[in-house]
Amino acid sequence: MSATLTNTGRVLLGMIAEGHATGYAIKAAIDRSTRLYWGASIGGIYPELRRLEQAELVSSRDDFRGGTRRHAYSLTSAGRAALHGWLADPSEPVLEMRHEGLLRLRFAGVLPIEEQVEVVRRMRTVHERRLSELESRLTTEEFDDPLHRLTFEFSVGWNAWARDWCLSAERSLTRRGPRAAKR
Amino acid sequence: MSATLTNTGRVLLGMIAEGHATGYAIKAAIDRSTRLYWGASIGGIYPELRRLEQAELVSSRDDFRGGTRRHAYSLTSAGRAALHGWLADPSEPVLEMRHEGLLRLRFAGVLPIEEQVEVVRRMRTVHERRLSELESRLTTEEFDDPLHRLTFEFSVGWNAWARDWCLSAERSLTRRGPRAAKR
DNA sequence: GTTGCCATGTAAATGGTTACATGATTGG
């Protein structure tokens, strides 16, 4: 039974397809790329790899590096099929966001207007920090895969857009003026 | 002890501050506004309300509507202080995304180029669907609170930006041409 | 009289993060 492939499992399949063979290497690859829009933490990766192996979507061979035993995973044909099936799946993909900065702004009405602007400013710095980190990586890192680069650029663009939105929100809040307090 | 205020708890405080008194009404208000950037589901709301009450951040009085008992919550002064403290908190706010469309695109390299474009197209329709839903609500619904409107407009803008990004990604993938297959 | 909404609640399962533990290898 192909049964239930978890979302973390799908990332693993994709990463293994790209040639990242060990749990450790996969984790590093996730941190370099999908973490921005789909995270996975090390504590969940190893058990999930074993589950995938049990489901026969991946196979592993022991690969000794000196005395260190590591598991080198590769896709089975069922795994390749599962990956393709997921990519071509016409069902609505998950899209959700947890944006505490926006959430704070949503409730900032209880604060005086100057502090409301501060809330947006702090929201902006989050996006700016992300943006400058990503932009510097864009120049220093190599992007082997064109789709890795493309999705990376999505993150750059979205953070830039959000920063600009914050700037314009700050202006519109300030324009309302420090004395035009919300009731 | 003010101790640990969970993120769901914070949304509840904010909603109660706005005058949404019952768990049910709070849930409805969340669905109308913060769901886009901070969800909470009904199963978690009632227990969390009781936890907040135990922590003395909110107080409830029984409010009978005929034979239906409902709990009308309001903020205590400690609750108001906790809300203000959170809003003014200079620490880095949470910002994360789960974007399956992007994730699929990240791994779409295993597919032929025409199907890669399809992956982006499906990602675009997600944003388009959201966008048209939000835009229609923008004209029909009333936005009592200006910050409710502002954060709502953020979601509109972000989905529009993402749709445009998809369109340009589709063009750049198509330009690469159906014969320039990825290695 | 029945459908749909208001209203509250619990239990189980899910999915994930964090922290801890271990140990080998590599490079300075």
Next chain:
DNA sequence: CCAATCATGTAACCATTTACATGGCAAC
């Protein structure tokens, strides 16, 4: 020889989602 990195793993915990269950009220 020490620190950093490679490598795997487990246990505890956490928040949240889903499903189920109950029942009154309002409108048609």
